[in-house]
Amino acid sequence: MQGLTYGAVTRDILRPLFKPDAVYLGLVGISLALMGWGGYCWYIQMIEGLGVAGYQPPVFWGVYITTFVFWVGIGHAGTLISAVLFLFRSKWRTGVYRASEAMTIFAVMTAGLFPAIHVGRVWNAYWLFPYPNQRQLWQNFKSPLMWDVFAVSTYFSVSTIFFYIGLVPDIAAIRDRTSGAVKKLYSALAFGWRGTDRQWRHYMAAYGFFAAFATPLVLSVHSVVSWDFAMAQTMGWHSTLFPPYFVAGAIFSGCAMVITLLMPLSIAFKWEKYINVWHYEHLAKMCMLTGGILTYSYGTEYFIAYYSDNAYEWGVFTDRVVGEYDWVFMVMVFCNCLAPLIWWIPSMRRNYAVLWIVAGIINVGMWFERYNIIASSLAHQYDPAAWTYYTPSWVEWGIMAGSFGWFGLWFLLFIKIMPSVAIAEIKELIRPPLKKDEVAA
Amino acid sequence: MSALPKTTDEPVSNGTVKSVYAHLDCLVDAIDSLKKAGVRDFIVTAPLPRHEIEELIYEGRPSPVRWFTLGGAIFGGMFGFALCSFTHLNWGMIIPAGKPLVSIPAFLVITFESTVLWGCLSTLMGMMIFCRLPANDLQVEAQDPRFSDDVFGLVVNNLGRKQAVKVTEILGENGAIEVTNGYVRNADEVPPEPVPLEEMGFEPDEPNTAMLARIAIVLTVLIVAGIIGSSLYFQKSIGDELKAQGYSTTTRAVTPVNRPNQ
Numbered sequence: 001m002q003g004l005t006y007g008a009v010t011r012d013i014l015r016p017l018f019k020p021d022a023v024y025l026g027l028v029g030i031s032l033a034l035m036g037w038g039g040y041c042w043y044i045q046m047i048e049g050l051g052v053a054g055y056q057p058p059v060f061w062g063v064y065i066t067t068f069v070f071w072v073g074i075g076h077a078g079t080l081i082s083a084v085l086f087l088f089r090s091k092w093r094t095g096v097y098r099a100s101e102a103m104t105i106f107a108v109m110t111a112g113l114f115p116a117i118h119v120g121r122v123w124n125a126y127w128l129f130p131y132p133n134q135r136q137l138w139q140n141f142k143s144p145l146m147w148d149v150f151a152v153s154t155y156f157s158v159s160t161i162f163f164y165i166g167l168v169p170d171i172a173a174i175r176d177r178t179s180g181a182v183k184k185l186y187s188a189l190a191f192g193w194r195g196t197d198r199q200w201r202h203y204m205a206a207y208g209f210f211a212a213f214a215t216p217l218v219l220s221v222h223s224v225v226s227w228d229f230a231m232a233q234t235m236g237w238h239s240t241l242f243p244p245y246f247v248a249g250a251i252f253s254g255c256a257m258v259i260t261l262l263m264p265l266s267i268a269f270k271w272e273k274y275i276n277v278w279h280y281e282h283l284a285k286m287c288m289l290t291g292g293i294l295t296y297s298y299g300t301e302y303f304i305a306y307y308s309d310n311a312y313e314w315g316v317f318t319d320r321v322v323g324e325y326d327w328v329f330m331v332m333v334f335c336n337c338l339a340p341l342i343w344w345i346p347s348m349r350r351n352y353a354v355l356w357i358v359a360g361i362i363n364v365g366m367w368f369e370r371y372n373i374i375a376s377s378l379a380h381q382y383d384p385a386a387w388t389y390y391t392p393s394w395v396e397w398g399i400m401a402g403s404f405g406w407f408g409l410w411f412l413l414f415i416k417i418m419p420s421v422a423i424a425e426i427k428e429l430i431r432p433p434l435k436k437d438e439v440a441a
Numbered sequence: 442m443s444a445l446p447k448t449t450d451e452p453v454s455n456g457t458v459k460s461v462y463a464h465l466d467c468l469v470d471a472i473d474s475l476k477k478a479g480v481r482d483f484i485v486t487a488p489l490p491r492h493e494i495e496e497l498i499y500e501g502r503p504s505p506v507r508w509f510t511l512g513g514a515i516f517g518g519m520f521g522f523a524l525c526s527f528t529h530l531n532w533g534m535i536i537p538a539g540k541p542l543v544s545i546p547a548f549l550v551i552t553f554e555s556t557v558l559w560g561c562l563s564t565l566m567g568m569m570i571f572c573r574l575p576a577n578d579l580q581v582e583a584q585d586p587r588f589s590d591d592v593f594g595l596v597v598n599n600l601g602r603k604q605a606v607k608v609t610e611i612l613g614e615n616g617a618i619e620v621t622n623g624y625v626r627n628a629d630e631v632p633p634e635p636v637p638l639e640e641m642g643f644e645p646d647e648p649n650t651a652m653l654a655r656i657a658i659v660l661t662v663l664i665v666a667g668i669i670g671s672s673l674y675f676q677k678s679i680g681d682e683l684k685a686q687g688y689s690t691t692t693r694a695v696t697p698v699n700r701p702n703q
Contacts, residue, residue, distance in 0.1 A: 007590055007591035010589075010590050032686055061485045130524060137527070140549070141528065141529065141547065141548060141551055142529075142548075146551075147551065147554075150550070150551050150554040151550070158558065161565055172589050173589040175589075176586030176589045176590070187577070191569075191575040191576065192574060192577040192578075192579060193572075193576070193577065194583050194589075195486050195488060195489075195585060196485065197484065197495065197498050197499075197574040199573075200508050200575070201492070201495050202568050202572045203504065203568060205504030206504075206506050206510075206564050206567065206568035209507070209564045210564060210565075213557045213561045217554075220553065224550060423487045423488075425489075427489040432464075432465040432491065433463055433464050433465060434465060435464040435616055436466060
């Protein structure tokens with residue numbers, strides 16, 4: 001950050017706003033097309049019913065729940081980077097945390113669609129929330145599914161507050177450089193922020209508390225998601241290993257997605273001064289750590305199944321490797337355990353092409369990990385007569401593709417109307433302008 | 442994005458001196474000099490948080506936002522647990538295999554989530570109140586767009602004509618790149634009565650933390666009393682109903698031990 005001034009930081013970060021180029025518009029078009037296709041598939045499902053999904057007894061959790069867990073996992077890295085690393089005063093977070101937080105919000109918004117899609121009658125989704133009703137009918141708060149509703153909605157609320165509060169000083173900076181209706185809009189969004197001593201004092205205190213609240217949420221939300229599985233008497237799911245295993249997997253996939261999204265962004269916006277190989281290397285190290293935990297967890301799962309001497313449990317785990325879902329298992333192991341190993345060579349985790357390709361491979365692998373857990377366990381339960389092979393239908397694939405369009409559209413809109421790098425916090429990393437420095441020079 | 446002007450023609454009120462600093466050390470020196478001169482009613486604006494400024498002005502006093510955080514989190518925890526407990530007690534049809542209706546381990550998840558959510562929401566409320574957001578009525582002198590870019594602002598208020606001259610000198614001596622005395626800029630206008638120094642409070646609208654603490658205690662007591670009262674009511678009403686149906690609630694485990702055929 002040497003040689004940068006406060007003014008240069010403001011200009012550099014705000015320069016790309018409001019100026020869409022052809023590539024950007026093309027990406028928006030692709031996102032809209034995917035979203036439209038996903039919307040059409042969802043419409044078909046609402047009209048025809050859940051029969052258009054590929055469910056077949058006893059498999060009634062499939063692509064929708066897989067994709068739900070995938071997006072919730074993606075939503076982990078943002079708050080980890082913004083809150084946990086804030087409390088640890090980690091400097092490398094500053095360049096990447098804003099875009100990561102945005103990714104978190106949009107990923108959780110995407111994830112939130114899937115329970116509603118999965119249950120079919122989306123118009124009854126409000127039954128998930130406790131509200132007084134004439135039948136005095138209440139939710140079962142002992143169910144992990146209800147825990148999940150509260151965990152994900154709390155995570156979304158807290159992450160959104162944390163994200164928006166961080167944005168306020170930067171929105172004020174945009175307000176001060178625009179005019180007309182745009183200025184009025186950003187004035188409203190900035191709540192009249194002026195950066196006074198009083199405002200900064202209470203803001204920083206509150207920001208610390210938000211970070212402190214968000215930190216346990218990072219660990220809790222995917223633990224709760226894992227209990228959706230671990231609390232069930234289903235082979236391959238009923239394990240105390242699941243919470244740490246899921247949390248590590250979520251951070252692994254989230255950090256990989258941050259690399260996937262930020263690398264083209266920082267190159268296109270010419271932000272190498274703010275987001276560069278130093279940041280990507282740290283993200284790659286996070287992936288190496290969590291990927292190692294994940295690989296260890298895969299091994300532990302098999303050891304527990306073997307050592308339990310439970311024929312049903314061991315049957316599911318051997319079926320995952322040599323049964324009909326063996327290809328899913330192979331994809332998972334290659335993408336999550338083997339591919340990231342290349343990052344142990346320092347030059348490989350500093351190479352942009354390798355970083356981006358491996359991060360993409362991890363994203364694919366983490367989707368298949370959830371598919372492996374969900375489909376193979378349900379398809380191979382206690383009664384061999386009921387064993388089946390679940391194949392997702394085109395409607396399920398379409399809705400999943402639509403979720404990427406939905407997520408992509410939100411992210412693309414964000415990067416053109418809000419600063420994707422935190423202006424005020426980048427300024428904190430720069431040595432402040434001092435008279436004594438000028439005199440000495 | 443438009444470039445910012447080097448100077449601003451925004452008005453400066455009589456009784457106000459506005460200064461602009463390009464260097465942080467100059468700003469800190471100016472604040473220190475103002476405090477030594479007994480001037481206390483001023484606003485500092487900065488494009489980023491700097492601990493030097495906060496330390497100098499607030500002398501290490503912590504922000505009262507923390508009381509909102511604590512109160513919200515305590516309320517949230519109790520609310521979450523109460524929500525689970527009361528809804529399960531209210532709907533007596535849930536008899537989970539002889540297990541207690543109010544199950545502490547199962548309800549801890551919702552309790553935790555509610556603690557975090559309400560703690561966060563109340564922190565947000567506290568921050569908005571103490572930052573006075575939305576703050577669209579902040580005095581115009583502090584609304585210079587350059588203050589969100591690369592310079593620091595120091596706006597001194599409630600000055601008499603002589604005080605304003607003295608403050609202008611202090612700010613200029615400490616390296617301000619721009620000092621505007623409202624009396625000089627608005628030379629044709631009638632000056633307001635100066636406010637005696639002893640009547641100027643130090644950050645006059647600093648919240649009364651003792652009062653906030655008392656409010657928090659009273660609210661907590663009310664909430665606890667409400668929860669205990671409601672609990673007793675529900676226990677009694679549901680318990681009576683269950684007893685009438687032949688169920689036992691003495692061990693908190695609702696088991697059909699008193700069925701006629703057993």
